[in-house]
Amino acid sequence: MAEASPQRVSPELSAGNLDSQVLGLLSDNPQALRRLVEELGGGFRKAFCDLVAGVAEFMSPSRAHEFTSRDIRDLVLTLCHTLGIDVVDMGATSITAPDGSHGDPDESFLIGARATAYRALEAQHGADAAMGSLDGKPPDLAVEVEHTSYQPHKPGLYRRCGVPELWDLGTAEAARGPVIYDLQADDGPRALPASRPLPGVRADQLPAAASTLRDLGGPLAIAARGEAAGKRVLEVACGRSSAPPVGPPSP
Secondary structure, three states: OOOOOOOOEEEEEEEOOOOOEEEEEEEOOHHHHHHHHHHHHHHOOEEEEEOOOOEEEEEEOOHHHHHHHHHHHHHHHHHHHHHOOOEEEOOOOOEEOOOOOEEOOOEEEEEOHHHHHHHHHHHHHOHHHHHHOOOOOOOOEEEEOOOOOOHHHHHHHHHHOOOOEEEEHHHHHHOOOOEEEEOOOOOOOEEEOEOOOOOOOEHHHHHHHHHHHHHOOOHHHHHHHOHHHHHHHHHHHOOOOOOOOOOOOOO
């Protein structure tokens, strides 16, 4: 009887561009990769596993990673509030594809009609019913903030998970800046110049808009300053302004 070929799984230790520690696994055997992911996943805050590509990544995020993720979360919430668009923050909720692959985005959101429906269900039937309604369903927007060796696999994985749009800020390491992907385009994932759920918000302006929001003191300070402060952040995000002045907080 011929001896079975070994199940090759190659580990690789590296760091992302925000200094997060990354353990990567490459395998030509999906079953072996799945088993290792199940064994190792509990020891890491963030993971993704693409069984089709034979790639898995486990990350222990750095402080810079977590601060950047928080800044982008605050930016999305502020932009939605300023635009008058309903939003639900889903955090780093794991997303699963039909083939069993899965990813943990840094941030994810329901935006627009789905956010409105979620809040209505929550008001009528409670938080458990609202959260249960999301089982197996992807968010409207996922966010990745750090470049790693495995970044090129993530848009395809989130596409198979059914996510419509991905903000990939990690591509700054590749010297081309952030990218907004239309994941469900016929020829997708396809880079877009601006977001679809947040009209006018440009990929190349995301870092500047997040920095503007941070300089203004964050969402609570924006609320205290009034409508003009939110519009300032929106104008930067849309590339219409670099940093117009904003008056003192409203009394």
